[in-house]
Amino acid sequence: MTEIQKPFTVIESPFSAPTIEGLVHNVQYTMLAVRDSLNRGEAPYASHLFYTQMLDDNSDVERQLGMDAGLTICRHAEQSAAYVDLGTSHGMKYGIGAAKKVGRAVVERYLFPQSSTPDEIHLLVQQEYEKHDMPSPEIIAAIYGRIIK
Numbered sequence: 001m002t003e004i005q006k007p008f009t010v011i012e013s014p015f016s017a018p019t020i021e022g023l024v025h026n027v028q029y030t031m032l033a034v035r036d037s038l039n040r041g042e043a044p045y046a047s048h049l050f051y052t053q054m055l056d057d058n059s060d061v062e063r064q065l066g067m068d069a070g071l072t073i074c075r076h077a078e079q080s081a082a083y084v085d086l087g088t089s090h091g092m093k094y095g096i097g098a099a100k101k102v103g104r105a106v107v108e109r110y111l112f113p114q115s116s117t118p119d120e121i122h123l124l125v126q127q128e129y130e131k132h133d134m135p136s137p138e139i140i141a142a143i144y145g146r147i148i149k
Contacts, residue, residue: 009037010070010080010104011046012096014089016057020148024140025122026086028129032111033083035132044081045074048091057147067091071098079105085112085121 013030017023030046037044047070055062074080080099082092099106112124135143 006041006043007078008076009042009044010074010077010095010099011037011044012080012082012092012106013046013048014086015048015052015091016089016147018148020141020145023144023148024137025125027140027144028134028137029083029086029111029125031134032125032128033081033109036083036109036111037081042081045070045077047073052147053143067094071095074099074104075102077104079107081107081109083109083111085110085116086118 011030011033013033014026015023015030017026027049030049034044034046034049047066051066051069055066057063057066074095077099080096082088082096088096096106111128112121116124
């Protein structure tokens, strides 16, 4: 079997939101960011899509457990990609700071034109997301909705 070499890339993107609609939007955006990274020939990892399925993101202790576990895995990453169309969240700043602390390169990326307004980005996320056979908003809400309390 041929060994495949792809740069291990940590995905930094917003996750938490005050509403279920906002959370679903952030998850959809992160899924698009992961697709973008894959299309760039990378091996992406978005720990915030994984650990939040089994940990309570509203618990400071459990949120920190997930972030620390993600950072442990990501020690082996070659780079971090910060997808910033939606801004830079507290969790993203934490991950970016951790990457810089260990000397890992951090690249800033946009999925959409930088001149896009927040309303345009929201529409662009929906349009791009619908092009692919990914989980419906209802499924995303069912998986992550317990986070909104």
